[in-house]
Amino acid sequence: QVTLRESGPALVKPTQTLTLTCSFSGFSLTTVGKCVSWIRQPPGKALEWLARIDWDDGEYYSTSLRTRLTISKDTSKNQVVLSMTNMDPVDSASYYCAQTSKSSTGDYAFHVWGQGTMVTVSS
Amino acid sequence: SYELTQPPSVSVSPGQTASITCSGDKLGDKYACWYQQKPGQSPVLVIHQDTKRPSGIPDRFSGSNSGNTATLTISGTQAMDEADYYCQAWDSSTAVFGGGTKLTVL
Secondary structure (H helix, E strand, O other): OOEEEEEOOOEEOOOOOEEEEEEEEOOOOOOOOEEEEEEEEOOOOOOEEEEEEEOOOOEEEOOOOHHHEEEEEEOOOOEEEEEEOOOOHHHOEEEEEEEEEEOOOOOEEEEEEOOOEEEEEOO | OOOOEOOOEEEEOOOOOEEEEEEOOOHHHOOEEEEEEOOOOOOEEEEEOOOEOOOOOOOOEEEEEEOOEEEEEEOOOOHHHOEEEEEEEEEOOEEEEOOOEEEEEO
């Protein structure tokens, strides 16, 4: 059974750097085709993809947020870390990590999601 | 940047068929996924690779994708299907979500 759990601060101040950790079980990021993505959702608004890290160390970022994001993995701990710099109140959202799998046809889907963690940016 | 457009809301009577569309430039050349999100819960994948249902998803959920439009169809809609639905596709190694559609079963 695949499970993911996000952890990190519930409150950050403007201009600070947010660091979130996704701890997962039931799969390994050393397995070909396995990836982890981060997605966020401001209250009452739509989902927004942030970043993805792949089994082969590939890193992919949202075009609009690329300069602020860093994704990394620790395969020994089954963890993926997302850092977002220069936080602003508009970044207040629920942040989800999701197991992402590459299909035989090359498509990626967010198969299993964590419960999400709410982050508020306020002074 | 690539955009996916969904109707903000769709209404359906119980037992009827609901169709939710997702439009994007040459979307049919990409794979579309659909996610269901109920209030206070995390999204759940209901359709991937245009038409495939993950295990555990009822067969009343189906998908299609052609031209500029992907469609999620729910046959014999039940009250438990009331939720927000998001389409998603990949463009140039970046994932794009639609704005979401609130499905009301009344």
